[in-house]
Amino acid sequence: MQRSTLRLLGTYALSVLAISACASLGTPEDQEHSVDLWQSMQGYKDWAQFEDFEGIVDGDSVHGDYVKVWVNDVGAADPANLPHGTIIVKEGYDDEAGTDLNAITVMHRIEGYHPEKGDWYYVRYSKDGKASDSGQVGFCIKCHDNVDDYVYFND
Numbered sequence: 001m002q003r004s005t006l007r008l009l010g011t012y013a014l015s016v017l018a019i020s021a022c023a024s025l026g027t028p029e030d031q032e033h034s035v036d037l038w039q040s041m042q043g044y045k046d047w048a049q050f051e052d053f054e055g056i057v058d059g060d061s062v063h064g065d066y067v068k069v070w071v072n073d074v075g076a077a078d079p080a081n082l083p084h085g086t087i088i089v090k091e092g093y094d095d096e097a098g099t100d101l102n103a104i105t106v107m108h109r110i111e112g113y114h115p116e117k118g119d120w121y122y123v124r125y126s127k128d129g130k131a132s133d134s135g136q137v138g139f140c141i142k143c144h145d146n147v148d149d150y151v152y153f154n155d
């Protein structure tokens, strides 16, 4: 019993450390979700791409000079409305050939997650799946707030 208490305390201390090291990782649930989401989105390169967003296209933001965007089945079935359960994955590249991947940013629409802002959960991963920002990330929302339904591709 003592052991498990210790382990719990250790986990708690670790998550406090993680939070204070980087304030934009959100709540412990947000961080947990970033790990689960990374698992569940594997294989995204076989997902659908939006019209006008096929292959690699010029980027127009912090996301890189070139971007590739995919959407899961839920979003692809209704791109104009993007139902809850939609996951959009975007890879940002520094080169047109698409060899220099700088980050993978993802939006996941979760029922009841953040109703004031369209219920979008935001996360930014390095290539190997480490989240540097997750949850209701202020600087993501700042830009995405400017477009219809918080997404650029159908703006």
Ligand code: HEC
Residues within 6 Å of the ligand: 058, 059, 060, 061, 062, 063, 064, 067, 069, 088, 089, 090, 105, 106, 107, 122, 123, 124, 133, 137, 139, 140, 141, 143, 144, 150, 151, 152, 153, 154
């Ligand atoms: C400076 C403005 C800006 C910021 C900050 C920003 N984005 Fe974006 N985002 C864009 C633009 C513009 C696009 C359209 C594609 C492009 O031109 O790169 C986009 C596209 C996307 C897409 C593809 C879906 C869509 O909207 O078309 C995702 C997913 C995404 N961003 C996630 C994020 C996440 C996660 C963050 C925060 C870690 C973030 N973005 C921060 C401007 C921004």
